[in-house]
Amino acid sequence: MASVETTRPETNVAIGPGLQQFRKNRLGMLGAALVTLITAIAIFAPLMIMHDPVRIMVGPRLADPSLHYLLGTDQLGRDTFSRIIMGSRIPLLVAFVSLGSSLAVGLVLGLIAGFGPRWLDNLLVLFFDTIRSFPGIIFALAMVALLGPSLASVILVIAITSMPIYARVVRTQTEALRSSEYVAAERSMGAGTTRILAVHVLPNVIGPLLILVSMDVPAVIAVEAGLSFLGMGVRPPTPDWGAILNDGFNYIDKAPWLVIAGGIPIVLATLGFTFLGEALREIFDPKLRKDL
Amino acid sequence: MRHEDPTSHSSAPSPPLLEIRGLDLDFGTPRGRVHALRNISLNVPAAQVVGIVGESGSGKSTLAYTVMGLLPQNAVVTAGNILFEGRDLLEMPSQTRRNLLGNRLSMIFQDPMTALNPVRTIEGQMIDIQHHEKISRSEKRSLAIQMLHRVGIPDPQSRMGGYPHHFSGGMRQRICIAMALLVKPALLIADEPTTALDATLEVQIIHLLKDLQKEIGCSVLFVSHHLGAVAELCDRVAVMYAGEVVEQGGVRDIFHNPAHPYTRALLECDPGRIRQKTRTLPTIRGEVPNLLGSKEGCIFQPRCPQAFGRCTQDTPIEYRIGVEQAARCHLLNEKGLVSR
Numbered sequence: 001m002a003s004v005e006t007t008r009p010e011t012n013v014a015i016g017p018g019l020q021q022f023r024k025n026r027l028g029m030l031g032a033a034l035v036t037l038i039t040a041i042a043i044f045a046p047l048m049i050m051h052d053p054v055r056i057m058v059g060p061r062l063a064d065p066s067l068h069y070l071l072g073t074d075q076l077g078r079d080t081f082s083r084i085i086m087g088s089r090i091p092l093l094v095a096f097v098s099l100g101s102s103l104a105v106g107l108v109l110g111l112i113a114g115f116g117p118r119w120l121d122n123l124l125v126l127f128f129d130t131i132r133s134f135p136g137i138i139f140a141l142a143m144v145a146l147l148g149p150s151l152a153s154v155i156l157v158i159a160i161t162s163m164p165i166y167a168r169v170v171r172t173q174t175e176a177l178r179s180s181e182y183v184a185a186e187r188s189m190g191a192g193t194t195r196i197l198a199v200h201v202l203p204n205v206i207g208p209l210l211i212l213v214s215m216d217v218p219a220v221i222a223v224e225a226g227l228s229f230l231g232m233g234v235r236p237p238t239p240d241w242g243a244i245l246n247d248g249f250n251y252i253d254k255a256p257w258l259v260i261a262g263g264i265p266i267v268l269a270t271l272g273f274t275f276l277g278e279a280l281r282e283i284f285d286p287k288l289r290k291d292l
Numbered sequence: 293m294r295h296e297d298p299t300s301h302s303s304a305p306s307p308p309l310l311e312i313r314g315l316d317l318d319f320g321t322p323r324g325r326v327h328a329l330r331n332i333s334l335n336v337p338a339a340q341v342v343g344i345v346g347e348s349g350s351g352k353s354t355l356a357y358t359v360m361g362l363l364p365q366n367a368v369v370t371a372g373n374i375l376f377e378g379r380d381l382l383e384m385p386s387q388t389r390r391n392l393l394g395n396r397l398s399m400i401f402q403d404p405m406t407a408l409n410p411v412r413t414i415e416g417q418m419i420d421i422q423h424h425e426k427i428s429r430s431e432k433r434s435l436a437i438q439m440l441h442r443v444g445i446p447d448p449q450s451r452m453g454g455y456p457h458h459f460s461g462g463m464r465q466r467i468c469i470a471m472a473l474l475v476k477p478a479l480l481i482a483d484e485p486t487t488a489l490d491a492t493l494e495v496q497i498i499h500l501l502k503d504l505q506k507e508i509g510c511s512v513l514f515v516s517h518h519l520g521a522v523a524e525l526c527d528r529v530a531v532m533y534a535g536e537v538v539e540q541g542g543v544r545d546i547f548h549n550p551a552h553p554y555t556r557a558l559l560e561c562d563p564g565r566i567r568q569k570t571r572t573l574p575t576i577r578g579e580v581p582n583l584l585g586s587k588e589g590c591i592f593q594p595r596c597p598q599a600f601g602r603c604t605q606d607t608p609i610e611y612r613i614g615v616e617q618a619a620r621c622h623l624l625n626e627k628g629l630v631s632r
Contacts, residue, residue, distance in 0.1 A: 117365075181406040185468070188360050188401075189394030189421055189475075199420070203411045 021283050028279025034272025038265070042088040049082035054237040062255040071261045074247050080261050083239035087262075090151070090228075090240040091269060095220040098158035099213050106163045107209065110170025111197055115178060125171070128164035136161055140223070144232040151234050154227055158220055165216075166209060173205045215277035218270035225266050241266050307378060309511045310336035310359065310479055315372030317358060326583045328354050330535045330591075332372070333610070336479065341505060341512040343526035343543070345519060345558070349580050351535040352515045353402075356483045359513070360399050361389055377478065395424040398472040402484040404464035408456040414440075414467055415452040421471050439470040443500060462493040466500070473504055480505070481513045486521060494518070498525050519562045523547055528616070531555045534580050534591045541617030551611075551619040554592045590622065598623060 022028055041048065051069075056076045063073040071080040113124040140157045147153040177183055177200065186196055227233040228242025229249075236243065241262055248258025317329035329351050336342045344352045357363050359374055359381065374381040376397065381389055401407040409417060418436035419429060427435075440448035443466040456464060465485060472480055482501065486494040498521050505512050516522050522529055523543060530540040531554065539552040550556045557576045559565060566573070578595035581587065590596070593603040602622045611624040 181401050181403055182409045184362050185399070185401055185407045186409075187362055187393070188397075188399040188481075189471075190390045190392070190424070191394075192390065199412070200409050204409075 022279060025279045025282065027275045028282075031272045031275025031277075031279060034268055035276050038088055038269050038272060039092065041085060042092045045085050045089055048085050049079075051079035051082045053078065053082040053086040053239045056237075062251060062258075064255075065257055072255060072257050074244070074255075074258055075251055078237075080244065080258060083244055084241070084261055084265060087239040087241045087244060088265065088269075090234055090238065091221045091224050091242075091266075094151070094155055094158065094224045095217045098155045099162065099216060099220060101155075102159040102163040103166055103209065103213055105159070106166030107170055107205070109163070110167040110205075111174055111201065113167065113171040114174025115193065115197060115201070121171070124167070128167050131160060131164045134161075136223070137226070140227060141230075141232060144227065149232045149235060151238075154224055154233050157227075158223060162216060162220070166212065169209060169212060170205050173208065174201050177201050177204055211277065211281045214273065214280055217273040217277070221266065221269050221273070306338065308335035309338045309377060310334075310513070311373075311375040312355075312359075313373045313375065315355075315358070315374065316370040317354065317363075318368050318370055319364075320366040320368065321584075324584050327586070328367075328535050328583060329358070332535075332537055334530050334537060334540065336511050336513055337528075338478075338511055339509050340527040341502075341514055341525055343514045343516060343522035343529045344532055345516060345522050345529060346532035347517060347558075347576075347580065349534075350532040352517075352532050353483050354535075355532070356399070356481050356513060356515050360393065360397065360481060361386075362399075391424070394421060394475055396478045397481070398475055398477040398479075399481040399483065400465075400468050400472045400485045403488045404461055404468050405488065407468050408464060410456055413453055413455055414459075418452065418467075418471055418474065421474055424475065436470075436474060439474045440467065442504070443467070443470040444496075445470070461489055462496070465489060465493075465497055469497070469500065469504070473508060473510075476508055477510055479511045479513065481515070483515045484517070485514075486516070486518065494521065501525060519547075519559065520564045531558065535583055536591055536620065538592065538621070539617070539619035541613070541619075545614065545617040549617075551613050551617060551624060552592075552621045553596050553598050553623070555619070557595075557597075590620070 022032075056078060060073060061075055061077045063069055063077075065072040069079050069081065071084065074080055074083070109124055109128075113121045139161060140154075143157045143160075144153050147156070183196055183200055186200060191199075224233060225240075225242030225245065228240050229246045231246065233242055234240045244262035245259060245266070248255065248260075248262050252259050312332055312334040315329055315332040316327070319326040319328050332351075332355060334342070334344075334355075344355065346352050354363070354367075358367075358369065359376075361381065369382055373383070376392065381392075408414070415433065415436065418440075419432045422432045422435065425432065436452065437448045440452060445451055445463060445466060451458075456467075459467065465488075469485070485501070486497050489497060501512070501514075502525055512525075514522065514526055526543050528540065529543050529546040530537045531546065531552065532538070533554050539546065539550065539555045541551075546555060547559065550559055554576075561574050561576060563573060576595055581591060581594065589604040589606060590599070590608050593599045596603065600622070606622065608620040608622045608625075610618045610620050612618045613624065
């Protein structure tokens with residue numbers, strides 16, 4: 001029982017030092033910069049494009065990069081630069097919507113499993129494990145084959161496959177908290193289940209969960225690009241990084257800039273979110289904390 | 293929500309604040325039912341401190357948790373009543389019971405390191421505790437500051453914005469005590485509040501509890517296996533063994549004139565009472581019996597140095613010794629010490 005009676009009475013215990021620690025993490029800062037850049041591009045995309053990204057024959061087919069067509073044109077004479085810029089919106093949209101919805105559903109189901117009666121817990125865990133037992137990409141292909149290739153089915157597939165992981169994390173944390181003494185203390189003060197979940201369980205669960213989500217964003221971007229590359233994602237002519245990669249792949253000998261232009265943003269976005277997620281995890285994961 | 297004070301009925305001897313009558317409690321386990329509490333009868337009079345002592349696994353904490361209604365789902369009360377201010381806690385609707393918690397009844401837990409939510413400030417937790425009070429937030433805050441000051445937290449005004457990990461174990465237990473007493477309960481249940489603390493802190497906390505109990509005038513149900521702490525703090529003592537109250541009475545009677553062989557054995561094992569130098573501390577031979585299934589005879593019989601024929605067959609009833617003391621032992625009947 002070390003004496004820590006003299007520690008400073010600080011209010012922003014979690015946020016203040018965390019931010020300072022984040023600034024020292026160079027990869028984290030690089031990740032944050034990349035994520036900010038890509039998000040800004042996605043938001044202001046319509047202002048940045050030089051040509052209509054979906055119009056065919058704005059220039060010659062497979063033109064070399066030039067001042068007029070910064071990254072050349074594809075086999076249908078569309079401006080690759082404009083398509084890359086507009087193409088940033090789809091991966092971010094997919095990541096945001098699919099992870100957001102699977103986070104919400106996973107959180108609720110995890111809380112129910114962790115706090116509810118045992119039979120419901122068993123049922124839900126069986127359900128989570130069933131979904132997780134399918135190999136990811138096969139499940140995605142099957143779902144797309146069933147629903148037809150579209151943005152909505154990509155989002156749905158990703159949401160369904162990532163939900164059980166979040167639900168399980170929430171369930172495990174909830175179960176540990178349920179038997180903790182401060183929840184007993186709270187109940188001894190007359191609190192009901194709703195209050196315990198909202199005030200005690202949720203704040204303890206949400207941190208690890210957000211870290212998990214930020215680590216999942218790059219995976220989702222890769223899966224989305226992969227599905228589009230396989231022709232199972234967004235429909236042409238919608239600009240999308242994976243689709244651009246797929247188009248360029250066929251002309252890799254004549255116009256290699258197409259593949260490069262399609263690949264680099266995917267790599268940068270993936271790296272950016274990975275670095276950011278790693279940095280967040282290092283700061284907020286109690287097991288990796290050095291200052292404690 | 294204050295109820296009328298039961299002690300104000302000055303006619304007839306005033307009823308105890310908490311009256312546990314013939315309580316039986318089972319835990320359902322995969323191997324069968326464990327009879328964790330058997331035929332517990334115990335009174336906590338108003339403004340008195342009642343200690344519950346016994347070795348680990350004797351059901352002390354289970355009894356405390358039963359009163360608070362904090363037991364896991366596999367616990368079933370099979371018989372008995374728990375009357376609090378004349379109303380049965382086990383019979384009332386759960387909402388009514390919850391309204392009593394953190395209001396007329398509050399509790400201090402064993403481990404102060406885990407009894408506070410690590411992600412919330414002390415201030416937030418202390419304000420939320422007063423959810424039954426119809427006063428403004430700033431009033432609740434100043435009451436919390438006063439209480440923290442009272443339990444000996446220096447500079448509570450600025451410290452209460454801190455999180456639990458800013459405080460040491462002793463400080464946290466002081467905070468827990470402040471929280472439990474902030475609501476001015478009629479009954480405080482303290483479940484081994486000093487077990488997780490070191491010896492010097494233990495003395496401080498016991499004195500703090502004693503002073504606060506006098507100030508507030510509440511009753512305390514003090515669960516402990518530390519006989520010294522019980523002797524220091526309590527007015528009455530109940531000795532528990534393997535889910536039964538084997539002896540209860542005034543603190544002087546129990547310590548100076550123990551009637552049950554188990555109480556005597558327990559007192560002999562207290563290192564604080566051993567006068568000669570010794571290399572081996574005395575122990576009670578044998579182990580706590582398995583509470584699965586039903587047992588015949590006295591529960592302490594296998595370990596009792598004075599056991600005789602009758603002990604294996606009949607479960608002893610509670611024999612009265614004097615006005616306050618009572619014990620469950622056939623010897624008392626044999627010796628003719630009985631008054632009932």
